[in-house]
Amino acid sequence: MKDFYVSRTGRDAALIARGEPVVYGEGRYADALDEGQLQAYERDGFLILPGVFGAAEIQALREEAQALEHDPAVREGEEVIREPGGTALRSIFRVHELGRRLAELPRDPRLLDVARQILGSEVYIHQSRVNMKPALDGKEFYWHSDFETWHVEDGMPAMRALSCSVLLTDNTAFNGPLMLIPGSHRQFVACVGETPEDHYRTSLRRQEVGVPDPVSLRLLAERGGLEAAIAPAGSVVFFDCNTLHGSAGNLSPWPRSNVFMVYNSVENRLQAPFHGMKPRPEHIAARRSAEPLTPLRAAA
């Protein structure tokens, strides 16, 4: 198969026009979003929906995430990523299989139907995690396209995936909210450098390979501007797998915690990684457990 999105082959950086849709099947596969929301998503590469979850729901999810964070078995597991230069937890992966409420979350129609509508097919969870961004010294996430990594390191063929971030705490100007570059999803930024073996062991703490070059970043930011997903707990941010995003550190004395889930189309399942790399672990890139999700029936 010809690789349209060649990256990390030691060549110079390049901006490659996206050769495929943002919204698949004209957004008719489901009807969670209205036409204006779909258009905004298609134009910007993301959509912020405030007030999707109520306070009690968020409280329960947050308590479950905190319980995982303090569970000794979880803390010793391979699903845990620590802060660069520290021992505080930065992320816990595979939370959609570790928690009870967190396991139901991807099947919640308020999320699942948005994913099905945008991706125009049934979908499954490619990856999930809770990002903690601890108070006072939670470190930044540098700018990146998720798709660049998933394509190169996981063999994800096309840009037919999206991320969904459920805000467990208020995301404010002070605690390192998600920042996005509107419109950046329409170009693939081919990155310089080659991928070290077992790259995920370091890249999930601090990414240095597979990051866009400064010239491309500046160009895209000058055209599209920057936007911060500043929103109260219970809001949800959906963003395209190729939208450039990052976040600054959290200097506030309050943690910033979000559940992050990646929906991938069943027609976009992973192939072999590029460049002969071995597949990343299942908790980072699902291969075996890639069954289509069925909607959760609403509780009585």
Place this chain on the structure above:
Amino acid sequence: MKDFYVSRTGRDAALIARGEPVVYGEGRYADALDEGQLQAYERDGFLILPGVFGAAEIQALREEAQALEHDPAVREGEEVIREPGGTALRSIFRVHELGRRLAELPRDPRLLDVARQILGSEVYIHQSRVNMKPALDGKEFYWHSDFETWHVEDGMPAMRALSCSVLLTDNTAFNGPLMLIPGSHRQFVACVGETPEDHYRTSLRRQEVGVPDPVSLRLLAERGGLEAAIAPAGSVVFFDCNTLHGSAGNLSPWPRSNVFMVYNSVENRLQAPFHGMKPRPEHIAARRSAEPLTPLRAAA
């Protein structure tokens, strides 16, 4: 002399009530600020004045700062501080003696008279610098009280000094603006730990000793909240020497550059540092060149 503000003696952290004014002489020494502005400064420990400098003035200052940044003699001098883990410039000290326009800046009545009014006396420059916060990887400044360091490491007797930050670029939510804790100037946070020798060589890149403990920070932030000095180029932020402040990293593709000058009262000149430490260099803490500033006469 009894030290009211004991810090870094290996004891536990402590919150010590400020024992002296914020605005000296009831703000009658000059008349740059009106009563409402003085009250806001006294209450919050800072004041943001938009539009103090015009676009042409700021452009000229920015060009001079950039010229210093690229001057090989400056780059090799001891006035230069580099980013932690990098070679990009983080700060250039003593800019009020290196540049021409930057030399005039502290004497500009729009700044000088505010300092004289708040401090209730003639004043001199204790320290000056340009903080660059370079695009994409300018690193954070952790929370701190300037006075804590100036008191312990420089022997500054009292809280009769203030900082003045002249914004050379727009300070936005994306480029790591100054963040302050309103009301924090009314307590001195005694810090844990002892001061290593030549501490300034590392602390100006990344401070780890002389920083407030998490419990005190949370308490003060819960009471006073947080405020970001988001303002366009040409604005000026005045803040009390004991106001807790910090700033996140700059992930935006544009630098965030400010001139930072510290006015100290001539009645508050430095004494010997505490704990028998040797004085820090002149470009960080002025001792010899501590002459009162005369106002610059306006150009015709």
